[in-house]
Amino acid sequence: MEWKKCYLDVILVPLGLIISLLYHIWLWQNVKAQPLSTIIGTNANGRRLWVSSIMKDNDKKNILAVQTFRNTIMGSTLMATTSILLCSGLAAVISSTYSVKKPLNDAVYGGHGEFMVALKYVTLLLFFLFSFICYSISIRFINQVNFLINCPQDHLGILSIEYICELLEKAFILNTVANRLFYSALTLLLWIFGPVLVFLSSVCLVTVLYNLDFVICHDDKGKKIKDVHHENSENGNGHDDFVMSV
Structure with a gap:
């Protein structure tokens, strides 16, 4: 395989993946350092409060918890089914000798x-x-979590809330990782039409994800929540309340 035929693949495709990887590393650092500036950190904090509220009033809210987790499982199951179906289709393409594995035409870079x-x-x-x-x-x-959240709190103790929150956070972190892998795979799907589209789509994906992952809210004084949280972190106030346990 000559270098002049594949140098774009060797340069642009890894570069697009590296851009996406560096963005997610930077995003994870922001989630750990300033969680309220990101959608992931804000939602994680809200889920902890929700679990605590459900368990403290479990007799009245146990149906709500079951229905919420059922909807979450249905969404994850749909995406998992889609992923494995695509895996099966790709495996069939790889093992076949059909002409779909050939380049579309010589105009593809x-x-x-x-x-x-x-x-x-x-x-x-x-x-x-x-x-x-x-x-x-x-x-x-x-x-x-669906089983543990409906257990009587008197028999589990106050530590069970933190344990259930940690299990729930692991579930949503894995779900987020799976979503990002699925999105990256969709950009790589354009590799069939050439590496240029992979690089451009990766840059567009990072731009879209940045606008979806970060939130800038303002308090009553008009100051950004991100800046307020950063000042509290430097002063040693309020930081421990928002750091997630992963």
Whole structure:
């Protein structure tokens, strides 16, 4: 395989994946340092309050908890099913000799060799497969929380709330990882049409995710919540209330 035929694949595709990876590393650091500035941290804090509220008044809200987790499991199951179906389809394409594995035409940039075409489908298969695994483990944790949250609190003690919150956070973190793997796989799906589209779609995906992942709210004085939280962290006040346990 000549370098002049695949140099765009070697440069643009890894560069797009690295941009996405660096963004998520930076996002995770913000979630840990300033959770209220991100949607992930804000939702995690809200879920902890919700679990505490459900368990303190379990007799009246046990049906609400079951229905909420049922809807969450249904969503994760749908995405897991979609991922495994795509894995099956890609596996069938890889093992076949059908002409779909051939390049569409010579106008497509990037490598057209058999190795490069196989690499595209194998990479897609791995992304969808890991996405399915994360969804499956997430469903397992949610099922555990579904049982534990309805247990009598008198027999579990106050520590059970923190334990259930940790299980729920693991479930949603895995769900988030699975979603991001699925989104990245969709950008890699454009690799069939050339590496240029993969790079452009990765940049667009990071831009869209940035606008969805970060939230800027204002308090009564008009100051940004992010800035207020940062000042409280420097002064040592209020930081421990919002740090997530993962």
